[in-house]
Amino acid sequence: MDLPIRRLLRPRDPEEAVELLARYPGALPVAGGTDLVVQLRSGKVSAETLVDLGGVGLEGIAEGAEGLVIGAATTMDAIAADGRIRAGWPALAQAASQVGAWPIQCRATLGGNLANASPAADTAPPLLIANAQLRLLSSRGTRLVPLAEFFLGPGRSVRTPEEIILSVTLPPRTVPAHATLYERFTKVGPRREQIISVVSLAARLVVAGDGSVGEVALAVGAVAPTPRRARRAEAVLAGRRLTGPVRRDAIAALQEELAPIDDVRAPAWYRRVAAAVLLDRFLAEVAGG
Numbered sequence: 001m002d003l004p005i006r007r008l009l010r011p012r013d014p015e016e017a018v019e020l021l022a023r024y025p026g027a028l029p030v031a032g033g034t035d036l037v038v039q040l041r042s043g044k045v046s047a048e049t050l051v052d053l054g055g056v057g058l059e060g061i062a063e064g065a066e067g068l069v070i071g072a073a074t075t076m077d078a079i080a081a082d083g084r085i086r087a088g089w090p091a092l093a094q095a096a097s098q099v100g101a102w103p104i105q106c107r108a109t110l111g112g113n114l115a116n117a118s119p120a121a122d123t124a125p126p127l128l129i130a131n132a133q134l135r136l137l138s139s140r141g142t143r144l145v146p147l148a149e150f151f152l153g154p155g156r157s158v159r160t161p162e163e164i165i166l167s168v169t170l171p172p173r174t175v176p177a178h179a180t181l182y183e184r185f186t187k188v189g190p191r192r193e194q195i196i197s198v199v200s201l202a203a204r205l206v207v208a209g210d211g212s213v214g215e216v217a218l219a220v221g222a223v224a225p226t227p228r229r230a231r232r233a234e235a236v237l238a239g240r241r242l243t244g245p246v247r248r249d250a251i252a253a254l255q256e257e258l259a260p261i262d263d264v265r266a267p268a269w270y271r272r273v274a275a276a277v278l279l280d281r282f283l284a285e286v287a288g289g
């Protein structure tokens with residue numbers, strides 16, 4: 001089936017891309033097309049004009065003063081393979097390596113994953129625990145938005161139709177001497193590959209030499225209208241040793257703060273239980289049993 005598109009515009013830089021978005025109301029940016037083409041074909045989304053972000057120079061990962069900067073058109077494959085991300089932000093590398101299967105990962109971009117504002121976007125939880133910031137560009141200039149403030153609801157974000165995501169910045173982070181870092185992304189779905197998450201969890205714990213939790217960040221996907229931090233469970237764990245009762249309290253706190261829905265992929269009760277299982281497994285691994 002042909003796509004119902006009249007114009008495919010190919011700007012040469014990000015500034016030209018946002019000029020075109022402003023000039024053609026209703027135009028949509030396209031990066032890898034792995035979401036948008038499916039949405040156009042199904043009629044879920046319509047647009048006469050697409051603005052191709054493939055040639056505007058938004059690919060690549062660079063170290064800057066403010067942290068590691070990932071261009072919005074960087075593919076999942078490139079993110080999963082990057083040594084700096086694998087070492088410093090392992091949950092993000094793990095998530096990128098689980099977006100669809102490898103052919104999808106070679107096209108799917110980070111900007112596209114976030115711009116969709118799906119509650120199940122796999123890169124969102126790891127980026128939330130990294131306190132990532134998005135740089136957005138429109139014909140009025142650039143602005144920085146913390147990822148935690150980007151999502152408004154399923155398919156909705158603070159991005160305006162004339163704005164594009166330029167990049168995602170990961171602020172530097174360090175692990176104190178004698179402390180141990182544990183970081184993991186896990187997801188549950190109906191089968192092993194090519195699945196949209198029914199629940200996902202990104203978890204980061206820094207355990208001090210005395211066994212207490214020095215730093216904790218948890219974020220969940222597909223169990224609320226937006227990907228989000230699990231602040232109540234974090235509060236239970238902060239500063240504590242991972243004893244059985246503390247682990248149980250954290251899991252109870254997590255379940256209380258979720259707001260899952262029933263949909264075609266899973267009922268709400270299943271999502272709640274699966275999220276608890278993911279956190280339980282992670283904490284058991286950190287506690288060594």
Ligand SMILES: Cc1cc2nc3c(=O)[nH]c(=O)nc-3n(C[C@H](O)[C@H](O)[C@H](O)COP(=O)(O)OP(=O)(O)OC[C@H]3O[C@@H](n4cnc5c(N)ncnc54)[C@H](O)[C@@H]3O)c2cc1C
Nearest residue numbers: 031032033034035036099100108109111112113115122165
């Ligand atoms: C078979 C299959 C399996 C999949 N599996 C997963 C999975 O396991 N996990 C998961 O999270 N996703 C999955 N997806 C969804 C999809 O692959 C990802 O969301 C992908 O990262 C989207 O990136 P893209 O570059 O292809 O976006 P596109 O399809 O090009 O665009 C998606 C949306 O973002 C907008 N957009 C793109 N780039 C920008 C930008 N820089 N600034 C502003 N707006 C922009 C577009 O206008 C569009 O609305 C899957 C898709 C398929 C087809």
